[in-house]
Amino acid sequence: MTMIATKVQAYAAQRADSALAPFNIDRREAGPSDVEIEILYCGVCHSDLHQARNEWHNTIYPCVPGHEIVGRVRRVGSQVTKFKVGDLSAVGCMVDSCRTCPSCRAGLEQYCLSFPTFTYNGQDKHLGGQTFGGYSTGIVVDEAFVLRVPEGLDLAATAPLLCAGITTYSPLRHAKVGPGQKVGIVGLGGLGHMGVKFARAFGAHVVLFTTSPGKVADGLKLGAHEVVVSKDADAMQKHQSSFDFILDAVSAQHDVNAYLNLLKLDGTLTLVGAPEHPLPVSAFNLLLPRRNFNGSAIGGIAETQEMLDFCARHGIVSEIELIPIQKINEAWERLLKQDVRYRFVIDMASLKS
Ligand code: NAP
Ligand code: ZN
Ligand code: ZN
Numbered sequence: 200m201t202m203i204a205t206k207v208q209a210y211a212a213q214r215a216d217s218a219l220a221p222f223n224i225d226r227r228e229a230g231p232s233d234v235e236i237e238i239l240y241c242g243v244c245h246s247d248l249h250q251a252r253n254e255w256h257n258t259i260y261p262c263v264p265g266h267e268i269v270g271r272v273r274r275v276g277s278q279v280t281k282f283k284v285g286d287l288s289a290v291g292c293m294v295d296s297c298r299t300c301p302s303c304r305a306g307l308e309q310y311c312l313s314f315p316t317f318t319y320n321g322q323d324k325h326l327g328g329q330t331f332g333g334y335s336t337g338i339v340v341d342e343a344f345v346l347r348v349p350e351g352l353d354l355a356a357t358a359p360l361l362c363a364g365i366t367t368y369s370p371l372r373h374a375k376v377g378p379g380q381k382v383g384i385v386g387l388g389g390l391g392h393m394g395v396k397f398a399r400a401f402g403a404h405v406v407l408f409t410t411s412p413g414k415v416a417d418g419l420k421l422g423a424h425e426v427v428v429s430k431d432a433d434a435m436q437k438h439q440s441s442f443d444f445i446l447d448a449v450s451a452q453h454d455v456n457a458y459l460n461l462l463k464l465d466g467t468l469t470l471v472g473a474p475e476h477p478l479p480v481s482a483f484n485l486l487l488p489r490r491n492f493n494g495s496a497i498g499g500i501a502e503t504q505e506m507l508d509f510c511a512r513h514g515i516v517s518e519i520e521l522i523p524i525q526k527i528n529e530a531w532e533r534l535l536k537q538d539v540r541y542r543f544v545i546d547m548a549s550l551k552s
Contacts, residue, residue, distance in 0.1 A: 202325050203228040208550050209335035210524055211261040215253035218528045221550075222261055224331045226339050234282050234345045235274035236290065241333035242267025242359035242517070243543035244389060245450040246473065248531050250320055254475040259320055265333025265545075266292040266318040267361040269354050279342045287348035289507070291361035292497045294318050294330060294340045306499040308344075334524065336550055346504050349511035356516035359389060359542040360507060362497065363517060367394035367446060368506040369498030370469045371401060374444045378402035383438075383445035384423070385458060387414045388534075390448035390471055392518060392541035395421045398446075400513050406438065408458070411537055421518070421541075429457065440464075440488065448472050450534075459484040459492060467491040517542045523549030 204225035211222035229235040247264035249255055268290040272282045282288055296303050296311035303311050316322060319332030332338075348357060367390050376382050382403040384394040391407070398405045399422030407423035409415065410430060418426040427434045438461045445458050449472040458468050459480070468491070470478075485492060498506065510516060518541045522530055530543040 202230070204326055207335050207337045209263045209331060210527060210550070211263045211331075211334075212251040213261050215251075215258065219251065219334070219531075222263065224263055224335060225326055226337055227325045229274050229276045229339050230325075231276040231278040232341050232343070233276045233339050234272055234279060234288060234342050235337065235339045236268070236270040236288055236345070237273045237337055238268055238270040238333055238335060238547045240269045240355045240358040240547060241265040241545045242362065242389070242519075243527070243530055243534070243545065244359075244362045245534055246362070247332075247334075248534060249450075249473065249475065255473070257320070259329040262320060262329075263331035263334050264319050265335065266290070267358045267363070267544075268318075268333035268338065269348060269358045269361070270338070273337070275342075281342050281347070282345065287354070289346040289348050289357070289361050290318060290333065290338060290340050290344065291346065291365060291503055292318055293500070294321065294344050295324060298343070306501045308499050309497045334527070334545065336547060344500060346500070346507055349508055352511055353516050355521055355544045355546065356519050357507075357510075358544050359393070359517035359519065360510055361503070363389040363393045363542060364510065365498035365503045365506050366390055366471050366495070367448065368397050368509070369502055370446055370471060370495035371397050371444075372502070373495065374467060374469065376401045376403050376444055380404065380443040381406065381441055383408055383442050383458065383461065385429070385445060385447040386449040386472065387411065387418055387421075387541065388448065388450065388537070388539055389517070389542040392421055394446050394448055395423050396515050399423070400509075400515060403444075406442075417540070435461070442466050444469070446471060450474060452476060452478070455492070456481050456484045459490055462490045464488040465491070467493065470494045471496075517544075519544045521546050525549060
């Protein structure tokens with residue numbers, strides 16, 4: 200706790216009901232294994248909003264959100280081997296973990312038994328207090344939790360891969376989604392649109408479920424073979440008991456039973472959305488015919504690098520709307536209205552004076 204710190208500019212929520220506003224935070228001076236990154240772009244995840252507004256009932260204030268970070272290396276510690284000054288680099292949802300438990304050893308740091316250190320609202324092991332995220336001009340992270348940005352990707356559109364990308368890539372890979380399978384993606388937001396792109400790239404037959412009739416054309420353009428407006432009971436009925444796998448990326452209350460019903464024998468519904476309130480499940484929708492319902496959180500560091508490299512090989516990035524940070528409160532209001540096409544990304548140049 201004796202490290203030297205420097206101030207950087209950021210945007211923070213001071214309370215659950217306050218707008219985000221300029222705020223200066225401390226960043227530690229780079230230690231031997233640390234990388235100091237000048238943040239160029241930060242994606243806007245719905246989790247940022249859930250957390251800042253205390254919808255998960257664990258927020259420590261002030262809260263500086265942001266875990267889809269792309270930047271340039273400004274300084275490296277004496278023992279850093281993966282990066283040099285000037286390299287592009289990226290940071291996702293985690294900045295550390297215990298590194299010794301079975302999950303960490305298996306490359307599943309997100310399931311660290313001692314809990315990973317999240318990029319924001321985590322416990323800062325160096326400076327004390329809470330960690331602060333990417334709605335800021337700079338960050339210092341141990342190189343083990345810093346990703347390489349492959350050549351050839353648009354940098355702003357790469358930022359959302361660090362959460363929306365890995366959070367959909369990982370469960371689709373885990374379920375071994377591929378040719379011959381019928382796969383559903385629920386909700387066309389930041390996560391959902393990456394889910395559609397990955398499921399299509401993996402070779403599955405992809406069906407998008409949306410509550411927004413205005414997103415049907417986009418869904419097809421993004422790679423879905425079929426788009427179903429989920430409020431249309433007849434259209435839903437047609438897909439009864441036919442899916443191998445469905446990924447649910449909805450940010451708010453909704454009826455998961457409607458999607459369990461669409462799974463065939465031994466099919467799986469994986470939840471990645473994290474709404475504030477519990478989602479009731481009817482027992483019989485699981486029992487008949489024998490269905491699975493589980494969840495998935497982001498992905499490990501090695502798999503995140505694998506995902507970035509996959510994206511570079513396949514030309515996959517996020518569809519984004521680039522905003523100055525001064526528009527962040529407006530962007531959050533639009534997220535709540537399901538009005539995002541399909542990820543806001545903050546151009547951090549707007550915060551540098
Ligand atoms: P987002 O961009 O706001 O997208 C959410 C989408 O959900 C909306 O675009 C909308 O799609 C659908 N939706 C919203 N309200 C709905 C409602 N009342 N009923 C039905 N559908 C509704 O959010 P995101 O950034 O993709 O995040 C999605 C969720 O995943 C959030 O809860 C977030 O916290 C969580 N998350 C989890 C992880 C993880 O590790 N598991 C990682 C990141 C985020 P349509 O308009 O197409 O219906
Ligand atoms: Zn996120
Ligand atoms: Zn661990």
